[in-house]
Amino acid sequence: MTGTDASALIDEKLAALPDWRGAALARIRALIREADPEVEETVKWRKPSNPSGVPVWEHAGILCTGETYKAYVKLTFAKGASLDDPAGIFNASLDGGTRRAIDIREGDTIDEAAFKALVRAAVALNLSGSAPKRC
Template identity: 75%
Template sequence: MSDEDPSALIDAKIASLGDWRGATLAKLRALIREADPDVVETVKWRKPTNPGGVPTWEHAGVLCTGETYKDKVKLTFAKGAAIDDPARLFNASLDGNVRRAIDLFEGDGVDAAAFRALVRGAVEANLAKPARTKS
C-alpha cells in the first residue's frame, strides 16, 4: 500500500496526459468536487501496466472512476443504474444492472449542472443502502 497522496497522484495523471483528455478529466474532477464537497479522492488498480492507477471518487463507497483511453475519457458510476439521468448523460455500459458510464471524446462537452446532479445522485444511492458485506 502506498502512502502517496491520492489527490497528488490524480494531479500527476492529469498532467501526464498533456492533451484534451487531461483537460476533460480535470473539468470532470472539478465538477465532482463541486457536487460533493465531502468526496474522497482515491487511486485504485495501480500496476506496472498502469502505474498511475485509476482516479476514483468515493463517498460511502465508490461514486465513480475516471479512466482515460487513447480516444476517450470514461466516467463509470458504480451504481449508475440506480441514478436518475433525465439529461441522458449516460451513453455507455447501459446493458448492465448496476454500472453506467459516460464516454467523452475529443471536442465533447458535458452539461455541468446535469453532471453534478448525477454525482449527487450517486452519493444518495451510496447512502441509501449499506454495502453488502461478505460473510
C-alpha cells in the same frame, strides 16, 4: 491509496496528459468536487501496465471512476443503473445491470448541471445504504 497521496497521484496523472484528455478529466474532477465537497479521492487498480492507477471518487462508497483511453475519457458510475438520468448523459455501458458510464471524446461537452446532479444522486444512494431495484 486515499487522501492527499491519492490526490497527488491524480495531479500527476493529469499533468502527464497534456492533451484534451487531461483537460477533460480535470474538468470532471472539478465538477465532482463542486457537486460534493466531501468527496474523497482515491486511486485503485495500480499495476505495471497502469502504474498511476485509476482515479476514483468516493463518498460512503465508490461514486465514479475516471479512466483515460486514446480516444476518450470514461467515467463509470459504480451504481449508475440505479440513478435517474433525465438528461440522458449516460452513453456507455447501458446494458449493464449495475454500472453506467459516460464516454467523453475530443470536442464533446458535458451538461455540467446534469453531471453534478448525477454525482449528488450517487452520494445520496451510497448514503442510503442500498441500491433500489430498477424496472
